[in-house]
Each structure stands twice: as C-alpha cells, then as structure tokens.
C-alpha cells in the first residue's frame with residue numbers, strides 16, 4: 219500500500235512523541251466509521267467491530283456511536299465489550315468454548331456461534347438467552363493467503379454442507395461464514411452465491427446471516443454500492459437480518475507507529491536499527507507478511523535502507539525502503555496503517571518495551587492512553 223498524505227502539522231506532533239509509540243488517528247477513524255454507518259443506514263445491516271483486530275477500548279464509546287456493536291473471539295473479548303461498549307450488540311464465535319464460560323457468554327452475548335455439531339450439542343442446553351448459530355464452511359476459496367483461508371483443505375473452521383442434517387435443530391437461528399481477508403465486494407458476492415447454492419435451502423428457517431469479516435470496505439477501491447445491493451437482496455428475499463464483522467475495515471489507515479533511528483550499520487546495504495520491532499510490535503509484518511507504508515518514502519530511487527530493530531532476532535526486519543531524505547541517528551521513522559492487528563498482538567520478547575499508546579484528536583492534540591513499563595514485562599513471567 220502506498221503511503222498516505224499526512225499534514226505537516228500532524229507530522230510535527232508525531233515527531234515530538236516519545237518512541238516507540240502507537241498513535242491512533244481519531245479523525246481518520248471517524249471517517250471510516252461514517253462510511254460504515256452509512257452502509258448500516260442504507261442496507262439495514264448491523265456492523266460489528268471484530269475485536270481481535272483492534273480492542274483499544276478507549277475508542278469504544280466513539281465506535282459505539284456509529285456501529286451496532288462488536289464480535290468477540292472468546293470470553294475475554296466478550297467481557298471487554300460488555301464492560302466497555304455496554305448496551306450494544308455483543309456476538310461471540312470460537313472454534314471451541316469451555317463449558318465454564320458458556321453460562322457467562324449466554325448472559326453477556328446476544329449471539330453465540332458454534333463451530334461444530336459437537337460444540338452445539340455440548341453447550342446449547344446451557345444457553346437460555348442468546349440467539350444461537352453455527353459457522354458454516356462454504357468450501358470456496360477466493361484468496362491465496364493459506365494461513366488466512368478458512369476454506370483451505372484441512373481447515374477446522376466451520377461446518378461443511380456434507381455434515382449438515384436434513385432438518386436443523388430447533389435452537390439454530392442463524393448462520394455465520396467468514397472466508398475473506400482484505401478482499402473486495404466481488405469476492406464476497408461470489409462467496410455468497412456459493413453459500414446460497416449450498417446452504418440456501420435452510421435460509422427460510424433462520425433469523426440472521428453473518429457474512430463475517432475481511433471486507434476491505436473503507437479502502438478507496440471498494441464497491442460499496444454492490445455491497446449495499448447484496449445486503450438488501452438477502453433481507454428482501456429471505457427476510458434475514460444481516461451482520462458484517464470487519465476488523466481491518468474499521469481501523470484501516472487509522473494509526474501510526476513512531477520510532478527513532480538508534481543506529482545505522484552497513485553490511486552490503488545500509489541498515490537502520492529502530493527502537494520499534496516488527497517481531498514485538500507488529501508481528502503480522504513477518505507472519506502475513508506485508509510491507510507497512512512509511513511516510514516520506516518513494517517506490518524507488520531514494521535513500522535505500524533496510525529497517526530493522528533492537529532485538530537480537532536476525533529476521534526482525536520491517537523491510538527495505540527508499541526514503542526521500544537521508545536518515546541518521548536520532549531521526550524519526552513513521553509507519554502508517556498501524557492500528558490494525560498491532561496493539562492486540564504486541565509482546566515483550568527480548569525484554570522489548572511496549573510502545574506507549576496515544577490518541578491524536580481531531581484538533582491535533584495528543585493524549586496518552588496507556589504507558590507501559592518494566593512491570594508489564596515482568597508481570598507476565600511470574
């Protein structure tokens with residue numbers, strides 16, 4: 219992804235912060251939320267924040283003004299949403315639930331989605347309040363990121379059509395499918411067609427259909443009109459309440475990771491050692507992998523640097539970049555699009571400090587949300 223324009227005022231603010239630090243951009247988040255809210259209004263869908271992508275709950279009151287609620291991957295996220303986004307939709311899906319958690323989930327979650335018939339049979343009797351659903355596996359891949367493809371061979375995620383009974387158990391009120399990752403409307407449309415072909419015969423029995431996450435809705439190229447049309451079709455033809463549960467789509471381009479150049483070494487190429495770490499602060503850079511956009515870089519032809527970190531892991535590298543200007547010890551490097559799958563995934567490997575988290579308000583004032591220290595490292599170890 220290309221770096222976005224950042225105003226000089228904001229650059230000044232970002233460069234004045236202690237490093238490493240995450241900065242959440244309230245203005246950009248608001249802009250995404252308005253896009254999503256508009257889709258809710260036009261299509262009657264309910265949009266839920268996938269907390270596994272972003273759970274910096276200080277922003278939950280703002281998110282709650284525009285979205286219908288949240289989805290959790292288990293008891294902790296469900297509890298967080300219950301506490302920090304009270305009164306909103308609270309859905310939960312997990313490949314398996316612990317028996318001791320199900321009673322609490324039934325109290326705090328309006329919707330519980332089971333991943334298998336075993337799970338449904340084990341836990342459904344304990345559920346008195348929540349609307350119950352199952353996750354289905356459409357067995358229809360539209361992407362080639364194997365680790366993010368729930369339809370790949372051997373996937374544990376979702377019930378396949380061959381394992382569906384003739385008649386659905388009474389208590390099942392909805393279906394859930396999630397197969398996409400950073401994908402456009404066209405892939406959703408193809409996937410829905412497949413779902414409709416295979417599972418459509420059950421739709422008359424249901425109340426709701428959750429179309430999962432992975433929708434790149436707030437990306438500039440996304441076909442929002444197509445999405446609205448499909449959601450309306452599902453509502454009109456089958457009378458189903460639809461849900462979408464984007465993570466990335468909510469916080470796309472809403473954050474920065476600000477770091478300082480600690481050293482500059484040469485080994486065939488020039489390498490900058492930063493106080494931020496890919497392995498500790500944004501492991502998706504290595505796992506996915508992807509190259510995060512950086513402010514003040516070119517596609518080619520600038521000052522070439524490999525960006526790495528203070529850890530002792532040789533592979534702790536963000537990537538190779540071409541900067542507009544020469545970088546020296548003490549200079550700042552600003553990674554963009556750092557709100558998603560970062561703060562929820564940080565770790566203190568190598569005893570690396572966790573980045574402080576700031577909120578950049580729309581008037582360009584910054585507020586510290588959370589500062590971490592040595593205790594945060596030590597407390598997890600004993």
Ligand SMILES: *Cc1c(COP(=O)(O)O)cnc(C)c1O
Pocket residue numbers: 268270271311396398399400430431432433463464465466467
């Ligand atoms: C990860 C996940 C999401 C959110 O995915 P994004 O790619 O961040 O939009 C939604 N639902 C389920 C079941 C997920 O596993």
